[in-house]
Structure formats: structure tokens, C-alpha cells
Amino acid sequence: MGAAENLPSAPRQAFEALAAPGPEWLGQRRRAALATFEAHGLPTKRWEAWKHIDLAPVLRSDFHPPAQAGAAGDGLAPLEALLPAEQGPRLVFVDGHLDTERSALGQAPAGVTITPLAQALAQEPAWLREHLAAHADPENSPFIALSTALMGDGAVIDIERGAAVEAPLLVACYTTAAAAGHAVYPRLLVRAGAGSEARVIEWHGGDAEAAYLSCPVTELVAEAGAQLDLARLAEEGTAGCHLGAISGTAGRDARVGAHSFVWGGDRVRVDMEATVAGENGEADLTGVHLSDGAQFVDHHTWVHHRAEHTRSRQVFKGVLEGRSETVFDGLIKVHPGAQKTDAEQENRNLVLGPRALAHSDPRLEIYADDVRCTHGSTVGELDEQAVFYMRARGIDLATARGLLTYAFASEVIDGLRCAPAAAYERGRLARFLGEQGSLAEEPA
């Protein structure tokens, strides 16, 4: 117990050591978040929302951000496959520090302002105070609380009213072996002005074998009539832990989309919250996770309908190999007065590893009477009839299984409104199946 008792003091020490806490209003939010964290402490198995995760690997971290960036080597190479540098602006962070050489800000499309958080805090545009650390609620998760209190550098993206931005904006966070035993708290804030349209890719990676903790928190604001899509690709190193959150809000006639793709990492949890605050607004949460070995991957969702005629869709699919364990826990909450809500939730798990385990827990809370809410959840194996049908046409067993698995997961990826992220994920999926020996190439 000795170590555990000392733990809450580690975040406080880290907080007190913060070099640049930012403007006073942010300092207040940080302190409030730290107080929230300290009031509850770290989750235990007795916490309903945290009962499945073994946090031991997470607690190897001292919660302090690394003082300086290590060498990323070729760790950022996947970015070239994801989005070649010439295709748009990007912000790259290594161990929580802005990497100016790898970042490219000079080529932001018309209507887009993309700024490192530290710089945004110095300039302090009027809207920043309204939205930064204002949506992701520290009460929802101790790690949102930690990440808010200890918020490091990150990206602030502002899409002008009416701007339609086709090329995705990229924010990448890489954690090196130099950060092993420490933690990073990247922050991303995206505001899509009224009637605008944009897509953002958030990529996370890290050195294999480096036991670090990353607690990225992203806040998305889609103002009236805006369309905002975020794809978060969590490809942490094999010993890296990713306990992050995405919190989105959609105004009137707006749509906010958040997609989580998890491939890699030791303990990975992504808390996704979406609030449809304006009439005729829409939230779209999707996820795909590919797990293997002793990995643990968790998607928790909270979708709040707070206005009439709002829609939401949640589709999460998991492919489990080895003795990996996954959780989907998804809430649809229709608040009083949110009549004509149309909400769907679907969670499908394909359990391929004989010792893999998938938990699926859909939750509905409905406080309005004229609504349509559906949910479906399955944990299963491949359709053996389909496997036999394919083999009877001459396709070998491994390929038949690979193709069916590919089809299972790519159905979610196909719905992604960000072509480069979708293409990249399909490649990752094919590689995952290739490593399982079940698919020699990406189906075209």
C-alpha cells in the first residue's frame, strides 16, 4: 500500500513544478481539476467504470512530464503513409514538446488557424477562454482531471465561419523511450465556426517497450451548421499506456464526428463524450480496435441528447487476438425535452484469440417519450458457414478468415469522412491480419 498512498502527491508535485500554467482563468481550471482528482484519487476495481482495467502498468508512471524531448528516430515515419507532409499543415509533438522541424504551419488553407497551445495562450484569442478545458469534464474521469491539471502543449485549431476545408489537419504526438516512467498530457481544441466543414487527424505513437503514460484530451466544438470530424489514431508503443478522452459538442444543425482507431499500446482507454446541444444536431461516434497479446482496450461513450430532433450514431467494432481484453461501455442519454431524438448504438466484437475476452455494455437513459433509440451488441466468432463457402470456392482457410475479418472491421472504416485516415486504417488492418498470417495483401 505504501506506493499507492504516495500516489496522489505525485500529480500535485508535478502540478507545483509546472513552468507555465498560463493565464489566471486557466490556472483556476487547473487547480479545480487537481482538486477533483485528489478528491477521488485513482480508480480502483470498485469503480464501476474502471472495474475491468488493471492499472498496474499505468502506475509505473511518476505523472511528471518529461523535461525535454528524446530522439524520435524514425518513429514518426508512419505519418508519411498517413498524410504526406506537403498535403497540409501539421503540428508534431515529441514527449509533449513542440517539434518545430517536423511541424509545418506555413501552409494552412484559407480559413484555418492552427496554433501551438502555448502560443495560443500567449495571444489569448477571445474564444479560447470559452472553450479550453470547458468541455471535457474532470468529474468524468480521473485522467481527464489529471490531464487538465497538468495540461501540456498541444494544438488549437480554429475554422473560420463558412470555411470548407477539404485537406485534413494533422496533429501528431510521439512519445520516446526518454519519457519512460513519465507522462504526457497533450491537449487539442478544435472550433469549427458556423457553417464550416473540417476534418482533423490526431495521431499518437511511441517507442516500443517504453513504459510511458499519455493522457491526451481533445475538445471539439461544432457551431451552428458546422461539420467537424476527428479521427484519433492511437498506435502507442507496446508498453505505452493511453488513457485519453474526446469531448465534442454539436450546435444547431451541426454535426460532430469522432472516430477512434486503436492499434497498439498496453493499456488503452478512450473516453468519448458527445453532446448534441442544438436542435437538428448530430453526433457520430465510431471506433475500431485491433488487439493482441495481453493488451487491454476500452471505449467508453457518453452521448447526450439535449435538444429536439437530434440524431446520434455509435458504431464500435473490435477484433481480438491472443489473450487481449476489451471493453465497450456506451451510453445514450436523452435529456428531458429532447423529443424526436433518433439514436443508434452498435457494438460488434470478433473474438479470434482463444483466450481473448470482450465485454460489451450498452446503456440507455431516456427522459423523453417520443424518441427512437436502438442498440445492438454481439461478441462472437467468424461465421463458419461463410468460411466454408469461401474455401469451397478455392480460397484457403487463413485467407478466408482474413478476408472476413477485414470486411468486418472495414465496414466502420468505410464510413469515415476522412479519406486519408480511412486508407491508412485499411492498410493497418491488412497489416494486423498479415501479422496473424491470415492476409497476404490489402484487399483492393
Place this chain on the structure above:
Amino acid sequence: MLKIQNLQARIEEAEILKGIDLEMGQGEVHAIMGPNGSGKSTLAKILAGDESYAVTGGGVALEGEDLLAMEPEERARAGLFMGFQYPVEIPGVSNSYFLKAAVNAARQARGEAEIDPVSFLKLARERAQWVQLDESLLNRPVNAGFSGGEKKRNEIFHMAMLEPRLAILDETDSGLDIDALRAVADGVNRMRSPERSFLIITHYQRLLNYIVPDHVHVMVNGRIVRSGGKELAEELERTGYALFDDEEAA
């Protein structure tokens, strides 16, 4: 081409095939007719390699090779095709991708190069025409949302693309309207050749009006109880299977 000797099989405790003997020569069309539950579809599935059934005795040779020792995909690559009674829906895998993979698996087994995409598409369009399969179904997921008739046309289309040496059609006619039945029969008739054999499994004589068999076998209760020429099918149409139930009982 195909030689079945005293084949016996069961599923769980139920004995379904009780000693089947059947010999098919190259280029021949054989029909197996029989009532529901006679074991005729079981025979087709065992030939294709369905592992839900346990073969308890006898053997099957395809061109002298031990068919039962081969994996389902090896059988397909050796030139055996099975047209399913209930074609399986495969969401997320396009019909043309699936078929290209199947065609290339067969070509690879023969030591040939993969088919190039342009030739594949040309061939696919031509063969789809044979069974009047709507071309748009090539790009849809395999059988997903297809009507019953479309699924069966798709089976024959797959057969036409794979050009097997032995095709087994398991109740391909069941549930088909007359147009689909004709389209399916046209496809099969175009494929008939001195090198290719067909084993047509059916409950009804109707299909055999369009695909005229060389030999007809009647299967009842796990055994072939009578064999003859095409006139046997016509006789069955008049008398039904009741007659054979009596023979079996006797």
C-alpha cells in the same frame, strides 16, 4: 471422373448415408433425385468438404485422387465446384474481389500467372450475361441482399468463371421462378462439354426439362435405390417417391 464407393456418413448420432455407390465419367451429366431427408444434399456437402459430417466408411476418388483426404479449398482447386443450396451472404467482401481471389487460387494451383484485372473484368461481364446476372451485382458484397433468384444465378456465374471439371449443383432449382430456372439452365448448358461433368441434385424433375441428364439416380433414405436414363425422371414425376419408400421398407 468421380467414383464413390460404399460411402457412409453420419451427423452426430444420425446415420445419413448408408453406402452410396456412384460412378461418373468425363462429360456426363448425372442427376440425383430424392425426397427431402433422403441424404442427397448431405452427399453434395461431403463431396465439397463440409466437416459437419463424419464419414464412417467407404471412399471417393476424383480422377483417381482420394477426395476425402483433401481440404475443401484443395478440392476446389482440383476442379470441383459446389453450387450451394443456400448461398452464404458475405457482407463487406465484394463479389468481384471474392471471385478474383477464387480464380487466382485455382490458377496458382495450376501453376499459371494471376489473371490481369482487365481480362478478369471482360470475362466476368461475359459470363454474367450467360445467366443474365445484373452487372451491378459484381460490385456488391457477395450475395448480401440478393434475391433468391439472384443468389442462384450468382452461383452459376461463379461456376462459369471457375470452369470446374466437376460441378455439383445442390438443389439449385429450389425456390426459383421460371425465368431464373431458365437462366440457370442456360448457364449450365453453355458449360456442358466433353471434359466437364455435372452432378445435379434436385427434388423435382422440372430442372431436368432444361438440363437433360445422361443418368438419373433415385436416392431414398441414404441409399441409391434405382438408376436409369433420363426417362426415370419422367417416371418419378408421375409416380412420386412413395413407390420407393415401399421398396425401402420391403
